[in-house]
Amino acid sequence: MIEAQEPIIVEFPLRGEWLAPNTPGTKIPSHGTDGLGARYAYDFIQVDWEKKGWPAYRVSLPQYLLFGVPLNKYYCWGQEVYAPCDGIIVKAEDGYEERERTNLLSDLSNAYKNAHYFNPKKDDIQSVAGNYIIIECGGRVYAALVHLQTGSVQVSVGQSVKKGEVIGRVGHSGNSFAPHLHFQLMDSSDISIANGLPCAFEQYDVFQDGGWQKVINGIPTNKDRIRVD
Template sequence: MIETREPVIVAFPLRGEWLSPNTPGTKIPSHGTNQLGTRYAYDFIQVDWDRKGWPAYRVSLPHYLLFGVPLNEYYCWGQEVYAPCNGIVIQAKDGYEEQARTNLLSDMSNAYKNAHYFNPEKDDVQSVAGNYIIIECGDNVYAALVHLQTGSIQVSVGQSVKKGEVIGRVGHSGNSFAPHLHFQLMDSSDIATANGLPCAFEQYEVFQDGAWKIVVNGIPTNKDRIKFQKSDMKME
């Protein structure tokens, strides 16, 4: 399938260094499906670049496999999430409880169930999305920021937000293998029926050949070590 639509350009919704293990910069659909508006979706995690395998948690791999990991042992859990555009908050769903720790088997089982048996006509979107925010960024362009930390959402429906404003924190709610930010653009505010829209980020840095290099209107791959700082943000 030939992709013909130009990506919508938005601001990077996080600060600091990140990795995108699922990104349209590597494959489309980025999450293996077009359902729930995820065709061009991104997942963002923080990792230890100096440890083998780039783990997203502070404990050892055997500890993760045998006992799971408390959420506060993940580097990205609780990191601030920022509005990617100027817009209006269309949905802001909070109160969906996170599991206290990750567990590989139960998280895989939950992911399989949601991927194969989720019915948008009767199932609650929060069982997949957890706590989430949807912002109307423009005509038929809606940004979804998903799996947020319970109790962290700082905006309400109908509120105007500015690009770069703190709106919540990275969490592990809903259908989530581990704490991360799931980010996508859609043509509708209804996650259950929306189509995904291609998206690029107006500016960030990528670490290449021992140095940070600025990328403009870029789409990171799943190997890119990317960084965005507040001082990098274009002011309007």
């Protein structure tokens, strides 16, 4: 699903195998809202493709439902995050503590509260974004990499970065239902007022018909098994 506006091509911000449960390749707005620059945003997680339901954690479903899951039991937590473009770091926020484990009820409550009651004029954007990095890619295009692991941000404001450079790690900070990378392009460095911009990824593989197929300038759907070397 691609709207009339041509997507901006960037490099995939992760390595290894990934799934995008929320993606503009399946619906727009991908997160059910145009707010906070999220119209074309992606969420990326890692899953066990061999298990029913593609779980994102190394524990049983009953344990997840009853007791929650420690962050280190999630496949993607702590995975390296890479700069999707050459650019300048315009925001690099760290120090926002992650909850030590996921909990279905409290995480749902937190997500509902932020979705319905967050006021960008008076509330701290870190309560939603957690630890995050914003890169100015040029031409009024800004890349946001959100919910990063506490203490993992490796860049600072004003620093130049090259595409493919490690800049942080996948985390569970802010308004995060489970460890994942939230990624979006925007027309402003201020998430609270930004409009989302459509983007596609310059190269990745998708597992189809028993083998890996190369995709150029693609937008994955929420069923695609994505691989980036």
